Amino acid sequence: MRIRVVHRVGEAVEVVAGGAEILRYVYRPDPEPFESRKPYAHPVRTLGGRTVTGYRPNDHRWHKGLQMTASHLSGQNFWGGNSYVHGRGYLPLPERVGSMRHDGFSAFVVGDDRFDCVEDLTWVENGGGEWAREARGLSVHSVDEEAGAWVLDWSIRLTNVRGSVLEFGSPTTAGREMAGYTGLQWRGPRDFTGGTVFAPGAGAGAGAGAGAGELMGTQSSWLAFTAEHDECDGHSTLVFAHAPENLDGRAVHPSHWFVRSEPIPSVAFSWAFFEEFALAPGESFAYRYRVVVADGAWDRERVEGYLGGLVW
DSSP, X not given: OOEXXXXXXXXXXXXXXXXXXXXXXXXXXXXXXXXXXXXEEEEXXXXXXXXXXXXXXXXOTTOBSEEOOOSEETTBBSSOSOXXXXXXXXXXXXXGBOEEEEEEEEEEEEOSSXXXXXXEEEXXXXXXXXXXXXXXXEXXXXXXXXXXXXXXXXXXXXXXXXXXXXXXXXXXXXXXXXXXXXXXXXXXXXXXXXXEEEETTEEOSXXXXXXXXXXXXXOOSEEEEEEEOSSSSOEEEEEEEEOGGGTSSOSSSOOEEEXXXXXXXXXXXEXXXXXXXXXXXXXXXXXXXXXXXXXXXXXXHHHHHHHHTOOO
16 A cells, blocks of 8 residues: 655654554654653554554653653653652652653655654753664554554664763662563553453453453563454554564563553553663664554454564
8 A cells, every 4th residue: 555754844754544644753742841752653543544542641641652761761761750769659750851852864765655764863861961862763664455454663773872871770670560661652542441462372362451461571572452442333453563683682681561451551662671771881772663553353363474474
């Protein structure tokens, strides 16, 4: 299927397929500093036009579609909102909240059936210090009307420019059990609450909310989240997948899933769930991720078959 890309310079990039805007990547951040100003993808939609991301929900205003985050980074919060402090809980500490600055696109290529770009960003701590440079890759491809699915690839290469070590952690590394959220995070829309979550050989095949608790903090090559929409008659499925090098020992640190179906629908590719890792000055790390956006309630067999037909 052919795609069309609209670049609203200084604002956002929109990808349209078959009459539906399937992706809007907003790189002009929202104005509230406490929400950790940074780019995000919202709305993300299926080819059938169903929205599969949530934006500024009333429980967590800083949750915005699909976005790169770092909940605990050398005392700063690049996740947004309240910061977790062991023994005191979540506190509004605006002096800890950093931001990610869009510096431009070093690559921007539009084809008939594919879009690829590289965005250059700077991670800025709350006091204005530039701590890291990021090269972020975004690719939209495999837009398949027959399968009812399309693919978003998202990569990160982050370099420490701080001049001292950067320490990456999460609320769990700070003392809160099983709350290891950080890294690339998806927030689902309200109607995904209670959805079904499964992974290779684990999780549920059916049943509201089944599987998320079982999969929290686990490792696998992919994880799927499916739910039934309000207003329209139908389901949608998202599949979150790791590139092979994320899991075979080449990554800077092992990844685990942060996943909840209730009380909120959320998935994060957590790079520091149980343990912190350090990045020395001048050093870099990289991860590659894949998100499949599909109409319908896919099962494990269909997910595995579809992923098997894609190449990295």
